[in-house]
Structures are given as C-alpha cells and as structure tokens.
Amino acid sequence: MYYIVMQMVGEFEYLILSSAARLGTNAYGASIRSEIEKATGRRCSIGALYTTLDRLEVKGFVRTWMGEPTSERGGRSKRLVQVTATGVKEASHFFRAIARISKGVSWTENRLTTR
Amino acid sequence: MDRKSTDDSITSRMSWPIVLWLSGFLDQPEQEAVLGDLTEDGKNGGGAIAEVLGLVVRRRTAVLLDLRLWLAVAFVILPVSYLLCAIAQTTAGMGAVYSWMYLNNWDWALARNPGFWHALGEIAVSFGITCFVLACWSWSAGFLIGRLPKVIVRASRNILIVLLAAAFQLDAPGHIIHFLISLHGLPLRPSLPDYNAPVTGNVFYRAFFPWISLAILVILPAFSGIRQANRSLLLTLKMRVVLVSAAAGSLLIMLIHAPGFGLLLGAPQRDWLWRNRNAMQALLLLSCWPMFYFIAIRFGRRGLPKAVMTQ
Numbered sequence: 001m002y003y004i005v006m007q008m009v010g011e012f013e014y015l016i017l018s019s020a021a022r023l024g025t026n027a028y029g030a031s032i033r034s035e036i037e038k039a040t041g042r043r044c045s046i047g048a049l050y051t052t053l054d055r056l057e058v059k060g061f062v063r064t065w066m067g068e069p070t071s072e073r074g075g076r077s078k079r080l081v082q083v084t085a086t087g088v089k090e091a092s093h094f095f096r097a098i099a100r101i102s103k104g105v106s107w108t109e110n111r112l113t114t115r
Numbered sequence: 116m117d118r119k120s121t122d123d124s125i126t127s128r129m130s131w132p133i134v135l136w137l138s139g140f141l142d143q144p145e146q147e148a149v150l151g152d153l154t155e156d157g158k159n160g161g162g163a164i165a166e167v168l169g170l171v172v173r174r175r176t177a178v179l180l181d182l183r184l185w186l187a188v189a190f191v192i193l194p195v196s197y198l199l200c201a202i203a204q205t206t207a208g209m210g211a212v213y214s215w216m217y218l219n220n221w222d223w224a225l226a227r228n229p230g231f232w233h234a235l236g237e238i239a240v241s242f243g244i245t246c247f248v249l250a251c252w253s254w255s256a257g258f259l260i261g262r263l264p265k266v267i268v269r270a271s272r273n274i275l276i277v278l279l280a281a282a283f284q285l286d287a288p289g290h291i292i293h294f295l296i297s298l299h300g301l302p303l304r305p306s307l308p309d310y311n312a313p314v315t316g317n318v319f320y321r322a323f324f325p326w327i328s329l330a331i332l333v334i335l336p337a338f339s340g341i342r343q344a345n346r347s348l349l350l351t352l353k354m355r356v357v358l359v360s361a362a363a364g365s366l367l368i369m370l371i372h373a374p375g376f377g378l379l380l381g382a383p384q385r386d387w388l389w390r391n392r393n394a395m396q397a398l399l400l401l402s403c404w405p406m407f408y409f410i411a412i413r414f415g416r417r418g419l420p421k422a423v424m425t426q
Contacts, residue, residue, distance in 0.1 A: 030152040046149055047169035051177065066144050069151075076151030079144070 009061070009094045012052055015039070017061060017091040020081045028067065028078040029053075053081065061087030130160045137167045141174065184267040184274075191263070192271055195256045195366060196278035198373045199249075199333050201288035205374055206249050207328035211320040212311055213238055219317070247403070250336040254405045255365040257337035261344025262359055272341055276334065283329055288374060295378040340405070358408070365402045371395060 009017065019035035020027040029049060036044040056062045067080045083091070102108050134153065138146045149170060153163050178184055217235065225231045260271050282288070315321045340362075347355055370376060372395070377385045388395060 029148055030155045033152070033156075045169050046152060046166040047173045050145065050149070050170055051173050066148070072155055073151035074154040076147045076154065077144070078151055079148040 008097065009090050012048065013056055013061070014091055014094050016049070016052055016056065016081075017083055017087055020062060021083045021088065021091070025080075027081040027083075029081075030078070032081065050079075053079070056087065059086075060084060061090055130164055134159075134163045134167050137164065137171055140171045141167075145170075178267055178270045181267055183264055184270055187260075187263050187267060187271050188274055191259060192275050192278060195259075196275055197282055197287060197291070198366070198369050199253055199256060199337075200279055200282035200329075201374050202249055202252070202369065202372070203329050203333050204283070204286075204288055204325070206245055206332065207325040208311075209242060209245065210328055211314050211324050213242060214324070215314045215317065215320060244399075246332055248399050249332045251403050251405050252365060252369045253333040253336035254340040254343075255362040255369075255402070257340025257342075258344045258347075258362045258405075259340075259359065259366065260337070261341035262347075262355075262362075268341065268345075272338070275337065279329065279333060283325065292375040292378065295375060299378060343408075361404045361408075365404060368398045368402050371398070 015036050016032060019032045019039075023031050023035065029046070033044045033046070033049055036049075053062065053064060057064055061084060063082045063084055064079050066077045069075045069077045135150070138150055141149065149167060153159075153166065158166065256275075257272075260275060261268060263271055309315060347358055350358070371388070377388065380388070
C-alpha cells in the first residue's frame with residue numbers, strides 16, 4: 001500500500017496562479033493584485049502576494065524576473081510572473097478537485113435554482 | 116482645491132518618506148517592485164505605510180520559522196556568545212583597573228623612574244595581546260556565523276548581539292560558574308572586600324567602560340568576520356573549508372581559555388591542562404589566524420594563485 005502525501009496548492013496560491021495565467025505577459029505584482037481584488041471583492045495585501053509568490057517560485061509553479069522600468073511606475077521595474085508547466089498542472093488539479101468535491105453541495109445547488 | 120484633498124496631499128507628502136524608509140528593509144529588487152506597485156496604484160498615506168510595513172514584518176518574521184536558525188542558536192550562537200561575554204568581562208575588568216591606575220592616578224614623580232616605564236611596557240604588551248586575541252576570537256565567531264545559510268545570517272547576527280548584551284548585563288558567566296562550583300560540591304568563595312572598589316566606584320569604569328570594551332573588542336570584530344565570510348565566497352571550496360576549520364579551531368581554543376572551563380573537566384584532565392599550560396598558551400598564536408588571513412588577502416590583491424580563487 002502506498003501512502004501518497006498530496007500537497008495541493010492553497011486557495012490564495014490558486015488565485016495567484018489563475019490571475020497570472022489569465023494576464024499572460026502582463027502578469028506582475030500590481031496587475032495580479034488588481035485581478036484578485038476584482039474577483040474576490042476583498043483587499044489583497046502586497047505582503048501576502050509577494051510572500052506567496054516566493055513560495056510558488058520555490059515550488060516551481062511560477063517563474064519571476066524583474067522587467068523594464070516604466071514611467072507610470074515612477075521609473076521602477078516590475079516583478080513579472082509566468083506560470084510554469086508544473087504550475088498549470090497543479091492549478092488544474094486543484095480546480096478539478098474543487099469542482100468534484102463541490103458537486104451537490106447546497107451553495108452550488110442554490111446558485112443554480114436562483115437563476 | 117477643497118480641504119479634504121489638501122489634507123490628503125499633505126498626508127501623502129508626509130507619509131511617502133516613511134514608506135521609502137520602511138522599504139529600505141527589503142531587498143533591493145523587491146523594494147523597487149513594491150514602490151513601483153504603490154506608485155502605479157496611486158496608493159499613499161497610511162495605506163501605503165501599512166502595505167510596506169506588512170511585507171517587512173512578514174519577511175523579518177519568516178526567518179524565525181526556519182529550523183536552521185534555532186539549530187544555529189543552540190549549537191553556535193548561544194555557546195559562542197557566552198564564551199565571548201565571559202572573556203570580555205575579564206578583559207574589561209583588567210582594562211578598567213589598568214586605566215584607573217595609569218590614567219586616573221598618573222604621577223609625574225613615578226614617570227621619572229625607569230622601573231615604572233618597564234612595568235608599564237610589560238603591562239601594555241600583555242594587555243594588548245589579550246585584547247588582540249579576544250578580537251580575533253570575536254572575528255572567528257563572526258566568520259562562522261557568516262558561513263551559515265544566507266537566509267539566517269542577519270537574524271543570527273542580531274540574536275548574537277542580543278545574547279551578548281543580555282549575558283553581559285545579567286552577569287551570566289558569573290552565575291554559571293557559581294552553578295558549576297555548587298554542582299561539584301565545592302565550597303563557595305567567601306565574600307571578600309572588593310579590592311577594586313576605587314575602580315568600580317567610578318561610574319565610568321563601572322557602567323560605561325565594560326560596554327565600550329564589548330563594542331570594540333567583540334561586536335565590531337564579529338561584524339567584520341561576518342562581512343569577510345560573505346566575501347570568502349570568491350575563494351575555492353577547499354579554501355573555504357580551511358577557513359571554516361580555522362575559525363572552529365580558534366573557538367575551541369577560546370573554550371579552553373574561558374574562565375571556569377576547568378570546572379567542566381575531571382581532576383585528571385585539569386591536571387593535564389595545568390602540566391601543559393605553556394602549550395595551551397602557545398595555542399593562542401593559532402587564534403590569531405585572522406591576522407594571517409588579512410595579510411594573505413592583501414597579497415591576494417596583487418594576484419593570488421588560481422588554486423585559491425574562483426574568480
């Protein structure tokens with residue numbers, strides 16, 4: 001019998017991976033924060049974002065690098081983000097798990113009946 | 116411009132220097148990214164301060180969750196800080212007495228006596244060597260700490276300073292020697308009159324001189340050792356192993372010379388140390404290896420063999 005220790009991405013990590021994948025080449029700190037705040041309706045702190053980005057990079061789910069400075073940022077560079085193939089695989093695994101486990105639960109059924 | 120926007124503008128002008136100062140605690144690339152994000156978002160005032168402060172606190176506290184830091188504290192920093200404190204206390208005490216004798220009680224009549232200068236010369240050389248060896252031990256301790264994993268070096272350095280200051284202030288070496296004496300079942304030393312009362316009665320020698328000695332002979336050399344450990348990354352792996360071994364060996368020699376070390380040994384080992392005390396004194400020369408390191412570095416700027424340099 002094999003014991004498999006599953007270390008799934010966390011929910012905040014998933015939000016970052018999804019935002020970065022959606023934004024594509026325009027994925028960086030401020031844009032990812034903006035996407036998350038629009039989707040969740042809650043504030044996303046810079047501290048939480050950058051520490052989680054570091055964690056994702058250590059796990060190999062994203063790759064980050066410093067981009068060119070721009071005038072709208074006061075001549076400062078941005079930290080660009082790209083989701084790796086491993087990150088895509090883990091994010092889709094998380095999404096499928098959430099979709100499977102959410103089948104038949106009351107809040108998904110209520111959503112369907114109120115339409 | 117209405118009152119609210121005037122207030123906002125004033126708040127943002129006052130808060131941005133605080134934001135810049137706080138962001139200085141971050142690594143340079145991250146500082147740039149965070150300040151750029153705040154500029155792009157148009158965030159200012161208390162909100163911007165809260166954002167940067169939150170990230171700084173997360174970064175600084177993340178290292179406290181690293182097991183390697185606590186292993187380093189238990190096996191390196193705690194014992195090293197105790198040893199350095201014990202020797203620094205003894206050295207500072209000696210320095211205070213000599214300074215009081217020759218500076219506070221200078222007598223021109225004595226200065227005409229050749230014997231006075233002979234004694235002064237002997238004391239100056241002996242005390243100078245004691246201070247130099249303590250500085251070398253502090254440097255070796257800093258070098259070892261600087262060779263720890265990079266993420267925990269800054270926290271290790273800060274913990275070293277805190278432990279040194281605490282041990283100094285609370286007289287930890289005195290209490291531990293007292294404990295070891297009672298553990299051995301030995302009679303405690305009867306309380307005697309303080310023969311150095313004229314020295315300890317002087318507030319400068321009692322309150323300030325020990326801390327000045329700690330800063331000059333321990334903390335500054337330790338910081339230098341940490342910095343040099345970082346620069347030693349330019350050397351080959353073999354050379355780095357040699358340097359780390361030299362630092363570790365130097366700290367073992369410091370352990371042998373620390374006050375109260377004999378209480379950790381059995382009678383045969385104490386006897387052996389006493390019979391070989393001259394050899395133990397000669398080991399102090401090995402403790403001065405940082406001096407040879409700096410000389411080698413100086414020559415290295417004129418071209419070291421490629422066997423020791425990686426760049």
